[in-house]
Amino acid sequence: MADSMDIDDSLYSRQRYVLGDSAMQQMAQSAVFLSGMGALGVEIGTPLHSFFCAVTLHDCKRCEVWDLGTNFFIREEDVHSQKKRVEAVHSRVAELNPYVQVNVFAIGDTSSFRPFAHGGIFRLVKTPKTFKFEMMEQQLCDPRLLTPDFSKPEVPLQLHTIMLALDAFLEQHARLPNIGQFCTLIYIVTSCCAHLQTSVCINQELVRCVSRCARGCLSPLAAAVGGIASQEVLKALTGKFSPLQQWFYLDVVEVVQPLQYLPAEEFAPRGDRYDALRACIGESMCLKLHKFRVFMVGCGAIGCEMLKNLALLGVGLSRYSGEICVTDPDLIEKSNLNRQFLFRPQHIQKPKSTTAAAATLEINPEMQIDAHLNKVCPATEDIYSDAFFSHLNLVVTALDNVEARRYVDSRSVSNQKALLDSGTMGTKGHTEIIVPFLTESYNSHRDPPEEEIPFCTLKSFPAVIEHTIQWARDKFESAFSHKPSMYNMFWQSHSSAQDVLQRMMAGESMEGAFQVIKLLSRRPTHLDHCLALARLKFDKYFKRKALQLLHSFPLDTRLKDGSKSHVKQRNLKMSFSSIRHFSFVVSAARLFADIYNIPYSEEKLTYEAVSSVLAELEVPEYRPAEKHIETDETVKKPDQVKMTVSSEEEREAISQLQEAINSNFVTPERLCMTPLFFEKDDDTNGHMDFVASASALRAQMYAIEAVDRLQTKRIAGKIIPAIATSTAAVAGLVSLELIKVAGGYGFELFKNCFFNLAIPVMVLTETAQVKRTQIRDDISFSIWDRWTIFGHEDFTLSDFMSAVREEYGIEPTMVVHGVKMLYVPVMPGHNKRLKLTMHKLIKPSAGRKYVDLTVSFAPEVDGDEDLPGPPVRYYFSRESKSGEKA
Numbered sequence: 001m002a003d004s005m006d007i008d009d010s011l012y013s014r015q016r017y018v019l020g021d022s023a024m025q026q027m028a029q030s031a032v033f034l035s036g037m038g039a040l041g042v043e044i045g046t047p048l049h050s051f052f053c054a055v056t057l058h059d060c061k062r063c064e065v066w067d068l069g070t071n072f073f074i075r076e077e078d079v080h081s082q083k084k085r086v087e088a089v090h091s092r093v094a095e096l097n098p099y100v101q102v103n104v105f106a107i108g109d110t111s112s113f114r115p116f117a118h119g120g121i122f123r124l125v126k127t128p129k130t131f132k133f134e135m136m137e138q139q140l141c142d143p144r145l146l147t148p149d150f151s152k153p154e155v156p157l158q159l160h161t162i163m164l165a166l167d168a169f170l171e172q173h174a175r176l177p178n179i180g181q182f183c184t185l186i187y188i189v190t191s192c193c194a195h196l197q198t199s200v201c202i203n204q205e206l207v208r209c210v211s212r213c214a215r216g217c218l219s220p221l222a223a224a225v226g227g228i229a230s231q232e233v234l235k236a237l238t239g240k241f242s243p244l245q246q247w248f249y250l251d252v253v254e255v256v257q258p259l260q261y262l263p264a265e266e267f268a269p270r271g272d273r274y275d276a277l278r279a280c281i282g283e284s285m286c287l288k289l290h291k292f293r294v295f296m297v298g299c300g301a302i303g304c305e306m307l308k309n310l311a312l313l314g315v316g317l318s319r320y321s322g323e324i325c326v327t328d329p330d331l332i333e334k335s336n337l338n339r340q341f342l343f344r345p346q347h348i349q350k351p352k353s354t355t356a357a358a359a360t361l362e363i364n365p366e367m368q369i370d371a372h373l374n375k376v377c378p379a380t381e382d383i384y385s386d387a388f389f390s391h392l393n394l395v396v397t398a399l400d401n402v403e404a405r406r407y408v409d410s411r412s413v414s415n416q417k418a419l420l421d422s423g424t425m426g427t428k429g430h431t432e433i434i435v436p437f438l439t440e441s442y443n444s445h446r447d448p449p450e451e452e453i454p455f456c457t458l459k460s461f462p463a464v465i466e467h468t469i470q471w472a473r474d475k476f477e478s479a480f481s482h483k484p485s486m487y488n489m490f491w492q493s494h495s496s497a498q499d500v501l502q503r504m505m506a507g508e509s510m511e512g513a514f515q516v517i518k519l520l521s522r523r524p525t526h527l528d529h530c531l532a533l534a535r536l537k538f539d540k541y542f543k544r545k546a547l548q549l550l551h552s553f554p555l556d557t558r559l560k561d562g563s564k565s566h567v568k569q570r571n572l573k574m575s576f577s578s579i580r581h582f583s584f585v586v587s588a589a590r591l592f593a594d595i596y597n598i599p600y601s602e603e604k605l606t607y608e609a610v611s612s613v614l615a616e617l618e619v620p621e622y623r624p625a626e627k628h629i630e631t632d633e634t635v636k637k638p639d640q641v642k643m644t645v646s647s648e649e650e651r652e653a654i655s656q657l658q659e660a661i662n663s664n665f666v667t668p669e670r671l672c673m674t675p676l677f678f679e680k681d682d683d684t685n686g687h688m689d690f691v692a693s694a695s696a697l698r699a700q701m702y703a704i705e706a707v708d709r710l711q712t713k714r715i716a717g718k719i720i721p722a723i724a725t726s727t728a729a730v731a732g733l734v735s736l737e738l739i740k741v742a743g744g745y746g747f748e749l750f751k752n753c754f755f756n757l758a759i760p761v762m763v764l765t766e767t768a769q770v771k772r773t774q775i776r777d778d779i780s781f782s783i784w785d786r787w788t789i790f791g792h793e794d795f796t797l798s799d800f801m802s803a804v805r806e807e808y809g810i811e812p813t814m815v816v817h818g819v820k821m822l823y824v825p826v827m828p829g830h831n832k833r834l835k836l837t838m839h840k841l842i843k844p845s846a847g848r849k850y851v852d853l854t855v856s857f858a859p860e861v862d863g864d865e866d867l868p869g870p871p872v873r874y875y876f877s878r879e880s881k882s883g884e885k886a
Helices: 009-019 021-027 039-048 076-080 085-094 136-141 155-173 179-193 204-213 219-238 253-259 275-291 301-313 352-363 386-390 402-414 455-459 465-493 497-505 513-521 527-552 579-595 607-615 647-662 687-701 709-716 724-743 797-808 830-835 838-842 878-883
Strands: 031-035 054-058 101-105 293-297 323-327 369-372 394-397 418-425 428-434 751-756 761-766 773-776 779-781 787-790 812-817 820-823 850-857 872-875
Touching (some): 039 085, 155 179, 219 301, 275 301, 293 301, 301 352, 352 369, 386 402, 394 724, 402 418, 402 428, 428 724, 465 579, 527 687, 687 709, 724 751, 797 820
Parallel strands (some): 031 054, 394 418, 787 872
Antiparallel strands (some): 812 850
16 A cells, blocks of 8 residues: 555455455554464564555564465475565565555664663664566566556566567568558467467557557657666666566556557548657647646646657647746756756756746747746636636646645636646655546645654654754744844834833833843854854753763663663863864854854865964853753653743843943844754765754764764755655656546546555555445535536525525525634524625625635534535625626
8 A cells, every 4th residue: 555545456455345444544554563473473564564564574583394384475495495475475565555665674683782781772784685687588377577567467477478579570571560460460360479488468459559559659658667777777787676577568558458459540640740659648638738737836847748749749839829837936957957858058047947948948949838836726716717727738847845735726626627746755656646637635634644743852862863963943033033033123113222111111011022131141243252252062962961861861861761861971161173073163253144144255264263262262061960861751841932941041131232332332233133944965064064063963862873964964954755766657657547537538448556665566556446435325426526616796605505505405504604603503693694695795806716615514404413525615796707806
């Protein structure tokens, strides 16, 4: 169940009846560790392949003759070769279900370690694996095949046979077959079957499809196969990931099969750029693609590949009034160039959408492309209105975040438009096809929220490098973004420092005043002050915190759960001979100078200059404090602004502000700071210098293995791993589904896909069929349904409810517009609203033609809960329908 929220009903229908979808989805997010591969272990492990997303197996014993009578996965050759039981079982368990990842866990030599005390962390260590391949000659007769679509497991071997026949035909005739040579190809296929070690049933319809399309080319299919093949090249060169063993056939018969019996003229060449495509899908389908109007949101890696595929398919040609509208607000960065192939070095810092549009027109000048620089979000609904959507045939998402996908999906469903979604993460990829009235939508399933690192772990007890990197990011956000923003907002909200002082002296409690005055009183005015501040931060973060923690938690301290404290930490003594120490101080000083608007030159940040300044700085001695250090993982980070301030701290703040005013330190310039916003890709701004050095130093404190700058950047910037092979594959697969949408194909012909090119595995499944909610025996609705009521200027709420009852045969009981309850019978005064006009109740903005209302309906039995229904679109006049505006 690779996509945990998309349950493959063809595989899991019986299990769903027993467990229900909620339990199935919960298990699809779970992983299991199973130790022991004896008789009992293997009997436990076998059913697990039906439930969880990952199963990790562990066993240290080797296969014995005994196991042959108790473990049905162990063979005689395993005993003779003295295989470990887990190695013998692993591949056979993995074969049971392609959705379940099966791992092997092994413990290395621990003889040199000290006796175990308590606690500890497991780390996954990937061990090399040797793969053996048979020669081509042997594999031609007895191929090892990967099956991508388990609804037709016989097809890979059939395709293998047909491909052998095509090769023979090409050798005999020096060309590929055409439409009229089906019988010849069938004869060659039959003769090829005789040379195979496994008997194969000849699929005449499949042979017919191949004979007709053999001389053509579906460019998206080439893109998908090209992505897969190029990944195999990388594996061969690098030895990374598991190679394909040994054959992989990808067919999209569902695209061409419905076109089998069209006249031969449909597929005849016409001497233009679309002849190869026409040979596969015919002239009529080509014309549909030419007329297609597509809205693509996002123009990054997947977007570039999609535009290339659309260009080769001839989608959105100007002479047929077709169009591609593409929008992306981002500019091209250097990191984009290695996988967003429409961009070149000279395009850096230019808009992605307009640049990609220009490059696409070089591929196919006949296209009509309208490039925008907008986000698609509630703020741009005046641009991407329902009127805009009404002219579209299809929406394509090429996005890199879930929330944007959810919004575009909601707009597509609201406007009853098909949506093609795809995404990648490293070598993994998925495609999801959403078709009005046939399938579920993207919003029909939700992934669980990402788990946050507990506050106490980040603050005091990091265990892995991700904790130290997140801590460093938090320090950046707090010191260089949040505090300057809070500082500016405070002084923008208050007329003057004198006014603040008077109000505080009068006893008024002012939110944030203590923190803001503290920043003002300690505000540096020179780079030397910034260096001193950075040096003191080093002492605070990497020495004092360590000493305080060890003071609060001596090694023999008992924690709340009764276990002993195991604080493995050491304080760091500042040394300019350490590159990490120097890098932290310099990067922090630069950032302090930036937020306080202090000019500086790089020559002031050399080793000699910094050492000279800090040599005279006195660093206060550490004195332990009686502080509470949080150990409860459920406790959230406190809001510093809203924390209670003691009376002593208030008096100190008043004194500090009074002193600043009296010394003329308070000026308009000093009541303003410049917040910084973390930018990982600009190596000149010092942001990553600070995070990388701070994270590495904290890792050193806690004896955590550090990572290099590149890995720190990936984790700190939450960069999603990406590779061009996966991008090409998903874009090719989703473009093939576009042809089906254009052709108006039935539900059973659409395919979703999940793949992981590293393993490699590819799973093609049917799309999730749309669910219908039954209101009554004769009334039901799905997410795609929308009821419509036309009103007029004097149309009352009572008229609306009567119209719904007469039109749809069910009594409305409650009417809601957004968050406003228009009519709830139990609410005081709501019955009087029945006489009010809909226009007066809703108060639409100027030019608004309609609103979507949420209506509940009366249950069949008194006392039952009200029944849900589809959105009811109310038009303020019948003429509104022609000029819709959301």
